[in-house]
Amino acid sequence: MAVRDIIVIGASAGGTEALVHLVRGLPASFPASLFVVCHVPSGGRSFLPEILSRSGPLLATHAATGEFFPGHVFVAPPGHHLVLEPGAQMRLTHGPRENSHRPAIDPLFRSAARHYGVRVISVVLTGSLSDGTAGTLAVRAAGGVAVAQDPRDAVVAAMPQSASQIAGVDHVVPLADMPRLLIDLVRGPMQAQPGAGTMSAQSNDPSERSSRMVEQTMRSQAHGERRGQVSMFTCPECGGALWQMDEPALIQFRCHVGHAYTAEVLLTEQTDALEAALWTAVRTFREKTVLTQQLATRERERGNEQGAERFEEQASQTARYANLIVEHVLHAGGTGGVSPPDIDDRGAP
Structure with a gap:
């Protein structure tokens, strides 16, 4: 029987304080893996794992390419996207910036949705602009559960507001109620979400489709098949x-x-x-x-x-x-x- 044991979390402005409050309310026996992207300058240093480790019972470390396990908080390091892969594996990449950030939230959310589907819970916390919205759409389409901080409760409302209005999250809660909600979702019975499973396969991922379109355009350009069209x-x-x-x-x-x-x-x-x-x-x-x-x-x-x-x-x-x-x-x-x-x-x- 499938369980919800993959929690992906995105935050930006005001995110450190929000994450501290969130992990403080989780128990030491929490049976899920948590993955965090908090926007930081690529050339800076991040002390977020140390801060989170001191704030609650769960140990937090910077993520590294390799295996992940439950009861731990994995934080994307500066300058690298964090993505999940099959077989309880995670990987750091130095790919292109998304939404002007690396690490960005959307790559983490998309990869979790692609490989873990209904097991995923996504969480969008305080922040500006809209990173995390496309990833939230992917999580919901794959049958996962999407959570957003109540915009009225956020230091900066734009990011959770965008996720709520565009992706249509399943739960909008203030930060104080979020630890209990996550505990209930992880330990409670699995229930199908509306529209679940429409993107459970990698081939249905919009980002994968766009990559294939780019490759097809490059091939057709190389073969001289784009006369009268916009070239690459x-x-x-x-x-x-x-x-x-x-x-x-x-x-x-x-x-x-x-x-x-x-x-x-x-x-x-x-x-x-x-x-x-x-x-x-x-x-x-x-x-x-x-x-x-x-x-x-x-x-x-x-x-x-x-x-x-x-x-x-x-x-x-x-x-x-x-x-x-x-x-x-x-x-x-x-x-x-x-x-x-x-x-x-x-x-x-």
Whole structure:
């Protein structure tokens, strides 16, 4: 018999305080796994697991790729999406930002819905904008239960309000009542939700369908099947979409303001733009290397050896990235130009 033992939680502005109140009300014997995404800057440090561990009986840690288990709180670390996979597995990814965030709430909710269906309870807490709404739709479509904090009770109402109004959550409760609700949902009898099961298979996931559409568009473009249609290319001059002209004998593109390119000219423009982007990446990596070295020096002067080592590790990594681009991409591709001096693993030229 299926049980609800996967709880996915999303929060943003005001989220730390809300999560503290939530975990404080859960028992030590709680028979479910909790997964938390709270928006944090990708370059910052998160002390949320330590805060939650001190706030209630459940141990909280930053999530890592591997197995998950009940009675534990797994928190998405800064700069990584947290997704669930079959077989009680979780995975961290450095995929594209969603709703301007990484970690984002929607990838966690979608993956939980895709692989665990009716076992999932989603919770949207305080926050701005609408991250979590699409994920809530996925959870409900897969037969899971969706919960939102009462917007009147939230520090910032937009996120739970969006989930409630657009996804139509099953329960809207103030924060004080949420621990008891989750306990009842986990330990109570399983009841089918209205419209349950319409997205129980991965093939019905809207995000999967959109990925397949992109792949199909790229294949049709490569095979010359998009004459007279919007292409997958963008204008090098203005960034607008390019239409492929309906001319069998000539591959030509034009954007809506009038910039026009034959395929050969567009390829040259793309080559130049790619080289410029790569040199920009090298420059950015070099600047980051020097800046992190400067921060390491400051921390060592303050007597903070641990902080200094952390910054030096970042400096070493970014220096390697810059050198790899120059050696294996720019020079290997014969793009020419003058290369910057190599940077050693300590960030020094």
